Amino acid sequence: MIWKHARRQAILIDGDRRSSVFMAQSRLSILGVCFALGYLLVMVRLLDLAVVQNESLFQEPLNAAVARAQDIKSLTPRRGDIYDRHGFLLATTLKTPSLFVDPSLVFDETSLSVSLMKIIPDLNRSKMSSVVQGKNRFGWIAHNITPAQQQAVLEIGDPSLGFKYEYKRVYPQGSLFAHLVGYTDRDGLGLAGIERGYDDVLSAGEDVHLSLDLRLQHVVRRELGTAMEEFTAKAGSGIILDVHTGEVLAGVSLPDFDLNAAGDAEDREIFNRLTLGVYELGSMFKIFSTAALLELHNVPMSKTFDARKPLKIGRFTISDYHAKKRVLTIPEVFMYSSNIGSALMGQMIGGKALRAFYADLGLLDAMRFDIREIGRPIVPKIWRKSTTLTASYGHGLATTPLQMSAAVASIVNGGMAVHPVLIKVDEGAIAQTDVRVISEETSEKMRKLLRLVVTKGTGRNADVKGYALGGKTGTAEKSVGGYYRRDKLISSFVGAFPMDNPRYVLMVMVDEPHGNKKSYGYATAGWVAAPAVKRILTSMASILGLPADKYDADNDMAVSLEPYIHDKKKKKKKIGGKSLVSY
Amino acid sequence: MRVIILKYTVVSALVIASGAMLMDVSHHVQRAERDIKHLDREIAREEESIRVLKAEWAYLNNPVRLEALAADYVDLISPEAAQLISDMSVIPDNDPQASIFIPQRSPLHRDISYDASSPKPTQATYPTKHTNNTVSSHTNGGAR
Secondary structure, X not given: XXXXXXXXXXXXXXXXXXXXXXXXXXXXXXXXXXXHHHHHHHXXXXXXXXHHOOHHHOOOHHHHHHHHHHHHHHHXXXXXXXXXXXXXXXXXXXXXXXXXXXXXXXXXXXXXXXXXXXXXXOOOHHHHHHHHHOOOOOEEEEOOOOHHHHHHHHHHOOOOEEEEEEXXXXXXXXXXXXXXXXXXXXXXXXXXXXXXXXXXXXXXXXXXXXXXXXXXXXXXXXXXXXXXXXXXXXXXXXXXXXXXXXXXXXXXXXXXXXXXXHHHOOHHHHOOOOOOOOEEOHXXXXXXXXXXXXXXXXXXXXXXXXXXXXXXXXXXXXXXXXXXXXXXXXXXXXXXXXXXXXXXXXXXXXXXXXXXXXXXXXXXXXXXXXXXXXXXXXXXXXXXXXXXXXXXXXXXXXXXHHHHHHHHHHHHOOOEOOOOEOEOXXXXXXXXXXXXXXXXXXXXXXXXXXXXXXXXXXXHHHOOOOOOOEEEEEEEEEEEOOEEEEEEEEEEEEEEEOOOOOOEEEEEEEEOOOOOOOOXXXXXXXXXXXXXXXXXXXXXXXXXXXXXXXXXXXXXXXXXXXXXXXXXXXXXXXXOOOOOOOO | OHHHHHHHHHHHHHHHHHHHHHHHHHHHHHHHXXXXXXXXXXXXXXXXXXXXXXXXXXXXXXXXXXXXXXHHHOOOOOOOHHHOOOOHHHOXXXXXXXXXOOOOOOOOOOOOOOOOOOOOHHHOOOHHHHHHHHHHHHHHHHHO
């Protein structure tokens, strides 16, 4: 019994011992399996990372190039686009393929170059063979090829060829906005126009919306071109300006160039005649001297100036082109563009006051603008007594056409200073300045005088029935080598409409026009620039949907000035309009 | 004893199952990431072609080009200032008695009705080539 008991005890002890050994063994093996699984996981993951996910092992050179190009993209943002005021695209950046060759992989150079010549006709064969025979493992064949050309190259299937993607600035409107939009170099650095003036904004990838209107721009360019062709002129410029916001709606300088091939443009094409070129615009300054007189001196319209004989001041003789040889009232001086009358007005105003008035209009300093190509006006260094007289009709003062039209806008818009802008102003924005140049009353008097020039004076060829255009002609002799040349003129016309509440200022300037049969040999502003403004106004009205008012000659703004006009003879025998040269 | 074995079997099965699930999920994530990359690339490509098409559209809408096309294919002339009206009341409401001002303008050179099938004058631009062809066919006929 005792043995039995002892044996039972032994079995119990033995069982306990065995089961604990067994347990330890099984724990170890489970742990081992877990570790094995863990190692397996790590191995699989390693394989996955090293082989499966490593794209560079299986990638073609083309995709690598795409990836590289995308890396470049992530570093430098794509240059922003430029739009006109209605969202028409003026400049954009496209990713274009450029073709390169790895000479070490070229199998048959002749057949390769033959098939490439078929695709890219302007390929330089000798240059290509020097690239292929070179020691480098990389050589450019063609930059910025078209998608169709790229497809054709891919279809050759030559392993030595590859593409790199580069950004290219594209100007869909070609030469239409040449001087204002400007251009960049190959690396996308702005060199001219808005591309230069807004380089920091554009290169940060932001779009720019200009104040320009594509359609008006085209009309101005077309009509300016027509005028230049008709009168075989050398150059010209044209502007449409909003008189309240100062927005430049159209700005053209001719001759121009295709922005997509700016590198090939000639200097005379690149020159910006709108904001960089300074010109003596002549009689247009009579707008400002007359406004100064009306503003600073409380004179009635009936105030007269003796224009019977030329004015002699020192070595200067001031005479009228078509002398009336009588005493003229203010409206007469203005409508006949009398130099003598204006000089006498200048004398009355005084040199200091006239100069200050011109300065207030921004005519004596380089103006602030959204592009950097800004010309500095030429102003007499020493302001003598005679300078005051000649400056009152614009002699010896050279300004940029844009500056001139902005000053005119300041006069007609009710007297508030206008600063031209090239960036679109949001609708409903508050007026840009509250700087008053002249009073409301003077502005209204000036508008009547300007209207009179178009109904009765030198600007009759610009009149469009129903649009109440007012304006002023300016014909100036060009100063060549210190001498004023009678045969080299600058003919210009600046207009604003509708004159009862002006909205737009239009200006056309033609450099060195030549008279033709149709103009009876005249190359003056009334024959050259005024008809161009008329044509621009007509097209502009239909584009912007500005219907004509019913024309009523008896209710015209200028009618109230008629009592001051004392013309004895009826001017019926004239050959067309009479244009008067301001010196 | 059996309970212990059962317990460990279940635990190890769970470990293996969760490991497998983890593998599966990570595989899915990888595939999804690859898909995203692919889609991103495709989107970039589409965006690029949209840009190209926009540029081309702007190029085709160049006013100089449109004006030339309009001159060739459209039998209309630009409106004159007097033809623009400010409001609809200016248009007479079928009243024959109403006296209105109809601006005079030169008659159109061509018929107004537009017929797409009829050849446009601009399409026959190679008269010399055409005459050459007829001449050669004549000589051929003579030789026969």
